[in-house]
Amino acid sequence: MKKVVFTLISSALIFSLSLPTVNARETRTVDVELAKNALSSVIIEQDTGEVLYEKDARKKLPPASMTKIMTMLIIMEEIDKGNLKLDDKVMTSEYAASMGGSQIFLEPGEEMTVNEMLKGIAIASGNDASVAMAEKIAGTEEAFVNLMNNKAKSLGLKDTHFKNPTGLPAADHYSSAYDMAIMGRELLKHPLITKYTGTYEDYLRQNTEKQFWLVNTNKLVRFYPGADGLKTGFTAEARYCLTATAKKNNMRVVSVIMGAPTSKERNAQMSKLLDYAFNQYQVKQLIKQGDNVDKLSISKGKTKNVNVVTKSPVSVVLKKGEALNKVTKNIKLKKDLQAPIKKGQVVGELELKQGNRVLSTTDLVAKNNIPKAKWYDLFKRTIGGFN
Known part of the structure; x- marks a missing residue:
């Protein structure tokens, strides 16, 4: 039987046990040069956010229409909040x-x-559609740009600043390959988005005289197996850019190229980046999304406890052929929580460590709603305590 130890550290309850995982490394050492003719590039794994390859990934550059990744992220968040519906009309x-x-x-x-x-926006990179949606959500383009920059700040993006929702050239409008990858990773947390970014062709204004044929500016969604997004970009200043994502064998990666000389070169180099990721790495999922990991006591709730589950999958990235070794799993739960508790409310975090190094951190959330107890519920509970 495994030994279980309970301690209090910084007002968080820590529960430790042994768990198989990968040897920790500070960086992925790569002895190949990819995207030679691009100004910057990066590959990250979706579940963990681990960087698998990078070249000048923090360099500030114009992102062109890759800007619309943030535009789409704001839209998807508004849909999830219930502030927007897919059938809402936009003037x-x-x-x-x-x-x-x-x-x-x-x-x-x-x-x-x-x-x-x-x-x-997703298929044809429509600047007009981007601004129309910005005005629908925030009232003005300027107010929407404030939302974009606030979101970038909340994601910890240090090399990004937006001036518009389109990516049209503007002073002080910039991002980096790494920041674009993080935005792409965040956008992919909304599964609906790949219905749009992964579509190669579609139509608008069907059955009218103004029927408009949409063809995806990202040709990889048609020609690269497993690719289903995300967004291209081009201006004379930015040159050819692409944030791409693909999934194979339960591993999804997000890869970014900025400043390629031609669209053909951009697509060819992106294919090599994706090939490299899938040929060299694999993902080991240790805990599934929504798995029960603990129970948490709730004060003044209709029930005394709530099941605590993982908000997202808990995974580690392995070099192919790499062995798994023992690490520590720490569950840190918030103290003194009172009802009501909402389903999906963050109530703690799960941390994987090897030695003193943190491998990954995942939010833990309430599995169910816990309504506030009525006075008679609390009275009966108190009386029951004397039986």
Whole structure:
């Protein structure tokens, strides 16, 4: 039987036991040069966020239309919050219709649904659709850009600043390959998005005289097995950029190239980056999303305890052929929580460590709603304590 030890550290309850995992390493040592003709590049694994390869990944560069990854992230969050529905109508302002560059040729006063606007952004990189959605959500483009920058700050992005939701050239509008990968990883936490980013072709205004054919600017979704996103970018200053994602054998990666000389070179180098990731690495999932890991006492709740589950899968990245070794699993739960507790509310975190090094940290959430107890529930519970 395994020995279980309980201690109090920094007001958090720590529960430790042995768990198989990978040897910890500070960095992934790579002896190959990828994306030679790009200004910067990076590959990260989706579950863990571990960097598998990087080249000048923190260099500040214009992201062009990859900016729309953040635009789509804000949209998806508004949908998840219930503030937007896919069938909501979006009115096109004169300003939104005036956007140059890639567009779906919205006219002033034209209405499309959120679903159609998302198609226009994700597939055709529509600048007009991006601004129309920005105005729908925040009232003005400027207010929406504030949301974008606040989100970037909350994600800990140190090399990103936005001036618009489109990626059209603007002073002080920049990001980095690493920051774009983190944005892409966050966007992929909304599974619905790949319905749009993974579509190669579709139509808008069907069965009208103005039917518009959408063809994905990201050709990898058609030609690279497992690819289903995310966003291309091009301006004369930014050159050819791409944030791509693909999934094979239960491993998903996000890869970014910035500043490639041609679209052909960008796609070829991205394919090599993805090949490298899938050929060299694999993911070992240790705990599934939603698995019970503990119980937490709740004060003044209709029930005394709530089951605690993982918010996302707990995984480690292994070099192919690499062995697993023992690490420590620490469960840190918040103290003195009172009802009501909402399903999905963060109540702690799960930490995987090897020695003093933290391998991964995952939020723990309440599995169920715990309503506040009525006075008679508490009275009966008190009386029961004397029996």
